[in-house]
Amino acid sequence: MNLESLNAAKRHVPNTSVLINMVSKRVKQLILGDRPLVKPLHPDEDIEDIVLREIADGKLVAEIDFSQAKNLPKV
Numbered sequence: 001m002n003l004e005s006l007n008a009a010k011r012h013v014p015n016t017s018v019l020i021n022m023v024s025k026r027v028k029q030l031i032l033g034d035r036p037l038v039k040p041l042h043p044d045e046d047i048e049d050i051v052l053r054e055i056a057d058g059k060l061v062a063e064i065d066f067s068q069a070k071n072l073p074k075v
Helices: 002-014 018-030 049-055 066-071
Strands: none
Touching: 002 018, 002 049, 018 049
């Protein structure tokens, strides 16, 4: 995993849990055949790095539905 891409993605999504979930979901989409939103830098580029660059470039955003939070137990 490219640390430069990771740090750039963290600037857009500072919450680590949300970032991990975004990367995980997007990697699955790419494995199933979705096209990347950024051009791969080389044919052997890791899928995770492509996803991190998509996030860093602002091509992917997370939508969080806080209306469901009222049903969660309080910690």
